[in-house]
Amino acid sequence: EFSLRKSLEQAGQMFLEQQPALVIVCQEPAAVPAAEAGAPPVWAEYFGDSPVIFLASESSSRDPQRLQCFDAANLDYVLRPLQKHNLLPKVRAYLNAYRSKLGLQAALEQLYERGREVQELQDTFRKLAYQDPLTGLPNRLQFMDRLANAIARADRNRSRLGVLFIDIDGFKGVNDQHGHAAGDELLRQIATRLSSAVRRADTVSRLSGDEFAVLIEQQADAASALAVGNKICQLMARPFELELARGEPLSLGCSVGVVLYPDHGLDCDSLLRAADQAMYEAKRGGKGIAR
Numbered sequence: 001e002f003s004l005r006k007s008l009e010q011a012g013q014m015f016l017e018q019q020p021a022l023v024i025v026c027q028e029p030a031a032v033p034a035a036e037a038g039a040p041p042v043w044a045e046y047f048g049d050s051p052v053i054f055l056a057s058e059s060s061s062r063d064p065q066r067l068q069c070f071d072a073a074n075l076d077y078v079l080r081p082l083q084k085h086n087l088l089p090k091v092r093a094y095l096n097a098y099r100s101k102l103g104l105q106a107a108l109e110q111l112y113e114r115g116r117e118v119q120e121l122q123d124t125f126r127k128l129a130y131q132d133p134l135t136g137l138p139n140r141l142q143f144m145d146r147l148a149n150a151i152a153r154a155d156r157n158r159s160r161l162g163v164l165f166i167d168i169d170g171f172k173g174v175n176d177q178h179g180h181a182a183g184d185e186l187l188r189q190i191a192t193r194l195s196s197a198v199r200r201a202d203t204v205s206r207l208s209g210d211e212f213a214v215l216i217e218q219q220a221d222a223a224s225a226l227a228v229g230n231k232i233c234q235l236m237a238r239p240f241e242l243e244l245a246r247g248e249p250l251s252l253g254c255s256v257g258v259v260l261y262p263d264h265g266l267d268c269d270s271l272l273r274a275a276d277q278a279m280y281e282a283k284r285g286g287k288g289i290a291r
Contacts, residue, residue: 025055258275
């Protein structure tokens with residue numbers, strides 16, 4: 001008997017854990033505790049959010065206070081003897097409400113999923129708009145945006161910025177000799193080397209083709225900016241090895257123009273033009289140098 005009772009209790013617990021659409025209790029309890037004002041429903045710990053219909057005895061009809069305890073929150077009752085007109089309508093009403101609840105939950109889940117898809121699309125569009133798809137570096141648009149923000153911070157802090165304009169020497173020959181796929185592989189390697197030459201707080205950008213730029217924001221002065229430019233020239237002078245070029249070492253180089261804010265320009269466009277001009281002066285001076 002004890003084993004059977006325990007099995008029935010376990011089965012009942014498993015049933016209630018599934019949050020059924022409706023629970024019909026055939027045997028009304030001997031005592032029904034009344035819920036206090038502001039307290040959770042008395043039966044919530046047993047039945048959760050599932051509505052409950054008690055099949056109350058006919059004698060309960062003579063005890064209005066007892067019946068009132070059944071008529072609260074998710075509780076309801078039907079007096080015995082059972083009749084089609086008093087039980088079935090309530091069952092249908094609760095089941096219809098349950099179906100509506102499931103439909104609402106499904107609609108909310110779809111809205112959440114669509115919202116997440118919209119967010120993912122927005123992130124993708126933002127990435128396409130601000131990131132170079134080949135190298136993963138910030139593109140010209142993002143570089144100019146970061147430069148504008150850096151200028152605003154420099155004005156507040158009365159500090160300086162360094163802007164470097166980098167042109168890769170010999171890149172066109174790699175494209176012509178080994179094809180554009182090899183050129184793409186080379187650009188990715190160049191991006192990696194440039195990123196290794198600067199601090200995490202600095203910005204490396206691919207502006208277009210084989211032109212790159214670097215923004216140095218913290219502790220920027222002429223000596224430190226020029227030192228970064230020379231470091232970049234040294235890194236670019238090391239041979240590159242490309243699988244698509246059959247592992248043949250490729251010797252390139254770069255020319256770097258170095259300018260400072262506010263010394264060489266007071267806005268993004270004038271700074272970038274000044275850096276571009278400084279790069280051409282470096283190229284005319286013999287390439288492979290920073291100026």
